Amino acid sequence: MAAASFIFEGTSGNFDRLVLENSRRGLVLVDFWAPWVGPSMRQREMLSNLAQEYAGRFLLVSVNTDEQKPLAERFGVRSLPSLKLFKNGEMLAEYHGVQPEADYPRIIDEYAAKLVDQVSAGAIAAWQAGDPDKALQLLAEAAVSQPDNLSYPALMAKILMRQDRIDDAHQLLCALPEVFQNESQISGLLAHLDFLQTAAGADAKADLEARITATPEDAEARYQLAAVCLHEDEIEQALEHLLLLSRQVPVYRNGIARKGMKALLDMLDSADERVARYRKELFRLNY
Structure with a gap:
């Protein structure tokens, strides 16, 4: 899915549909800005880059307050830039002024929706009860009836x-159409699986270090x-090698190092200080 699919211009005519209705399915960020306010242009650029980076974990709606004064008044915008977060049809939080660069990924990670539907909940219950075959069967049937819902093959994997x-x-994930393999929840798993397969066939650690x-x-x-390093649970060392590889040879295997970093960070608790630190480094790779 193109990055543009996650970024929209908000107006009085489409705001309720874009923001309130979509917030019932996931997190929506609304960026109130104006072209004559330098800091708001900086925030807009950072949020647009993150929308591309996160590829669907949140929806970004940009509101030009010069053109949409009624919207600014409706939501009490008194200073620019102003960032408001919506979920389930309601505003969850708001931030005034440009935030420190590393705070934006942390804010998104904190509020991003992690919805589990009934089928997934049933599959998880079957797995926890010691019946993985039933769990896989439930998910496979759901995947057939809802082929666009990637949460089912992701949970199966x-x-x-x-x-x-x-x-x-x-094999399961590689059988999906290429457009689905490029979605964040699938590409992250593929990167993780690639790690595991690579570690299984890798040279001895000492030989690799010598190389x-x-x-x-x-x-x-x-x-x-x-x-x-990841196989040996040396997470930070793995992240450092991937970061260096992303800088040295960003095109290596179609950017597998960058994808691997994202996959590792998604594995960590959002409160882990390494998440904000390395997401900031990922963000800097855009420049």
Whole structure:
């Protein structure tokens, strides 16, 4: 799905549909700005980049207060920029003025919707009760009836991964149309699976370290080393190798290092200080 699908211009005519109705399905950020206010242009740029980075975890609606004065009055906008967060048809929070760069990903992570429907809840209950086959069957049937709902194959892959059926999980996701594989909830899992498969076939850690000491630009060795570090639960070392690889050879395997970083950060608790720190580094890679 194109990044533009997650960014819209808000007006009095479409605001209720774009913001209030969509907020019942997930998080919506409304950025009130004006072209003559420098800080609001900076916030607008950062939020647009994050909308591309998060690829669907939130919807961004941009409101030009010069053109949409009734909307600004309706929501009590007194200073610019003003950021308001909506969920379930109501405003959850608001922020006045430009926030520190690293705070935007933290705010989004804190409020982003993580909805679980009844089918997924039933599958999770079956898995927890020791019946993974039933869980997979429920999800497979739902995936057939709702092929556009990627939460079903994503949860199937996670269950397979918990059973150490790594190749089966990878096969399942690779069978999805390419446009779905590029969606964040699937691409992140594919990156994680790639880590696991890479670690299983990687050279010895000491050999990999020797290779990148001799040739720091050895992309294959650095990626394998990141995968081995992750396998050994050395999360920060894995993130550092991926960050360096993203800087040195950003096009390596179609940006797999960057995708891997995003996948690792999604695994961590949003309160983990590494999440904000490394999301900030990811954000800087855009410039």
